[in-house]
Amino acid sequence: MKNTCAMPxxxxxxxxxxxFGSLGWCCVSKIETQNTAKRGGQNGAMIFQTCSRETRxxxxxxxxxxxxxxxxxxxxxxxxAKRNRCEKCGEDLTIFxxxxxxxxxxxxxxxxxxxxxxxxxxxLVLKKSLELNKRNTSARNLLGLIxxxxxxxxxxxxxxxxxxxxxxxxxxxxxxxxxxxxNPTKLETLNQTIRKYxxxxxxxxxxxxxxxxxxxxKVTNLNSHFVKALQLLALLYMKNGETDKAVKCLTxxxxxxxxxxxxxxxxxxxxxxxxxxxxxxxxxxxxxxRKNQEPALFPQxxxxxxxxxxxxxxxxxxxxxxxxxxxxxxxxxxxxxxYKNQLxxxxxxxxxxxxxxxxxxxxxxxxxxxxxxxxxxxxxxxxELGEAESDDTVYIELFKSASLYxxxxxxxxxNDMDYVKVADALxxxxxxxxxxxxxxxxxxxxKEGTFTEASDELYDDGHDxxxxxxxxxxxxxxxxxxxxxxKNVDAIYFIGRSYHQLSDYENAKKYYDIxxxxxxxxxxxSEAQQRLAxxx
Amino acid sequence: MINFDEEIAKFQxxxxxxxxxxxxxxNELSDITDIIKTMLKELKAK
Numbered sequence: 001m002k003n004t005c006a007m008p009x010x011x012x013x014x015x016x017x018x019x020f021g022s023l024g025w026c027c028v029s030k031i032e033t034q035n036t037a038k039r040g041g042q043n044g045a046m047i048f049q050t051c052s053r054e055t056r057x058x059x060x061x062x063x064x065x066x067x068x069x070x071x072x073x074x075x076x077x078x079x080x081a082k083r084n085r086c087e088k089c090g091e092d093l094t095i096f097x098x099x100x101x102x103x104x105x106x107x108x109x110x111x112x113x114x115x116x117x118x119x120x121x122x123x124l125v126l127k128k129s130l131e132l133n134k135r136n137t138s139a140r141n142l143l144g145l146i147x148x149x150x151x152x153x154x155x156x157x158x159x160x161x162x163x164x165x166x167x168x169x170x171x172x173x174x175x176x177x178x179x180x181x182x183n184p185t186k187l188e189t190l191n192q193t194i195r196k197y198x199x200x201x202x203x204x205x206x207x208x209x210x211x212x213x214x215x216x217x218k219v220t221n222l223n224s225h226f227v228k229a230l231q232l233l234a235l236l237y238m239k240n241g242e243t244d245k246a247v248k249c250l251t252x253x254x255x256x257x258x259x260x261x262x263x264x265x266x267x268x269x270x271x272x273x274x275x276x277x278x279x280x281x282x283x284x285x286x287x288x289x290r291k292n293q294e295p296a297l298f299p300q301x302x303x304x305x306x307x308x309x310x311x312x313x314x315x316x317x318x319x320x321x322x323x324x325x326x327x328x329x330x331x332x333x334x335x336x337x338x339y340k341n342q343l344x345x346x347x348x349x350x351x352x353x354x355x356x357x358x359x360x361x362x363x364x365x366x367x368x369x370x371x372x373x374x375x376x377x378x379x380x381x382x383x384e385l386g387e388a389e390s391d392d393t394v395y396i397e398l399f400k401s402a403s404l405y406x407x408x409x410x411x412x413x414x415n416d417m418d419y420v421k422v423a424d425a426l427x428x429x430x431x432x433x434x435x436x437x438x439x440x441x442x443x444x445x446x447k448e449g450t451f452t453e454a455s456d457e458l459y460d461d462g463h464d465x466x467x468x469x470x471x472x473x474x475x476x477x478x479x480x481x482x483x484x485x486x487k488n489v490d491a492i493y494f495i496g497r498s499y500h501q502l503s504d505y506e507n508a509k510k511y512y513d514i515x516x517x518x519x520x521x522x523x524x525x526s527e528a529q530q531r532l533a534x535x536x
Numbered sequence: 537m538i539n540f541d542e543e544i545a546k547f548q549x550x551x552x553x554x555x556x557x558x559x560x561x562x563n564e565l566s567d568i569t570d571i572i573k574t575m576l577k578e579l580k581a582k
Binding site: 131133134151155157187194195205232 | 538540544547549550551552556560563566567568569573
């Protein structure tokens with residue numbers, strides 16, 4: 001820690017083994033001088049430094065005697081406050097000391113006024129203090145704080161910079177400047193409020209009250225402590241007859257600076273001064289009482305951080321809601337109408353297409369009916385042609401069988417004729433399909449000449465097969481013999497026998513019954529009777 | 537009854553951050569001590 005005492009070489013009093021410097025001084029009020037502007041300690045506001053003369057006792061202890069010194073304005077030498085003349089330059093310091101004391105008194109008064117939020121009054125007396133002593137950095141720092149509180153950021157900064165100029169080290173202005181410098185966003189916001197305020201002021205001077213009001217409302221939302229903006233907004237509200245809003249703005253401004261003459265004048269103009277001031281006065285009195293009861297070493301500062309602005313979020317939500325409603329009421333009907341028109345257009349197109357398709361369907365149905373009629377006619381023709389072809393087939397088969405019969409007859413020996421071959425060919429002819437009488441006669445003639453003999457031949461072949469135990473083949477041959485000659489009782493008998501041998505007793509019985517019924521006078525009938533008895 | 541136009545005319549623009557340097561430079565920093573010092577020097581010169 002460096003010494004802030006006016007004695008440049010004096011160390012802190014109380015430090016063990018400290019060297020008290022060439023002048024024999026030590027500083028005992030370091031803490032007080034460091035936090036003067038924040039706490040408003042009276043001693044810190046003075047240029048007199050509270051230092052203690054070192055008596056150079058045996059134990060090198062610090063002694064309780066505190067003396068006030070001042071810096072000679074003529075030569076810069078540290079002079080004990082009791083002395084009226086500088087030890088170095090011999091200048092009479094009486095007038096200077098009185099001026100410094102007066103400056104300190106003004107500072108103290110300014111501090112007291114600032115504590116009760118009489119900021120305008122505090123500014124006046126602090127300026128007086130600085131007129132008497134420009135090096136009173138505590139007064140200058142406090143003036144900067146007050147400017148900052150009422151929204152005059154640049155004025156505040158300028159006071160702190162000047163304070164820094166007069167006291168380069170251990171100056172509270174360092175903290176204030178650093179607090180702003182370390183938060184560029186905050187500084188930019190404050191600068192924006194100033195710009196908007198200036199723009200609003202320009203608009204109001206040009207008669208654009210509505211625009212000015214909108215801009216000032218933004219300004220007061222960004223910095224609710226900007227007293228000049230609140231006053232101008234209130235004035236514009238008053239001009240437009242919106243007294244309630246004007247009162248609200250002035251009440252806010254009055255809470256920040258209770259003795260601002262402009263605010264009070266406007267309130268008086270509105271006739272609301274008495275009511276608002278009564279309430280605020282009571283609140284201020286209670287606040288003052290509370291503050292006065294607190295220890296002097298820890299007074300509360302007037303500076304407070306701005307509360308988060310809830311209205312910004314409320315406005316944001318309202319904006320989103322209005323946007324959604326706008327979409328529903330404006331965009332949706334437009335889109336819906338567009339789609340309806342498209343659907344109507346498509347419907348008309350489809351209707352036209354449907355009519356066209358219906359017409360095509362009618363013509364196609366008519367065409368289909370015509371084609372069906374044609375198909376029926378053609379089918380009739382085909383059937384007629386088919387009948388003619390069948391007739392031809394019948395005649396072809398008849399001619400084939402006739403040809404075979406003639407060939408067999410031409411061979412000369414009737415015993416060697418293959419009657420079965422001729423009968424098989426004739427069997428393919430359907431006699432009912434023969435139209436011509438000549439053909440029917442030819443059929444009957446060939447049949448009479450071949451079927452009986454063919455049946456006998458087949459019987460012989462079938463009997464041989466039966467005898468050799470080939471009952472199924474025998475059955476096939478004998479059945480054919482029975483087909484060509486239904487009176488061939490031997491063939492019928494052996495058909496029954498073949499079934500009998502194949503254990504098909506039902507069919508065997510059937511053929512035995514035929515012999516017994518139709519050929520009862522033959523020997524085969526008694527045999528059939530005997531076989532039938534075996535079955536029973 | 538106040539005159540609104542006159543009242544509005546009384547409001548002055550607030551200095552912006554860019555103008556801080558001008559505000560500092562234009563600040564009158566002479567105090568009574570300086571005046572007295574000047575007076576004393578003049579008296580001694582006479």
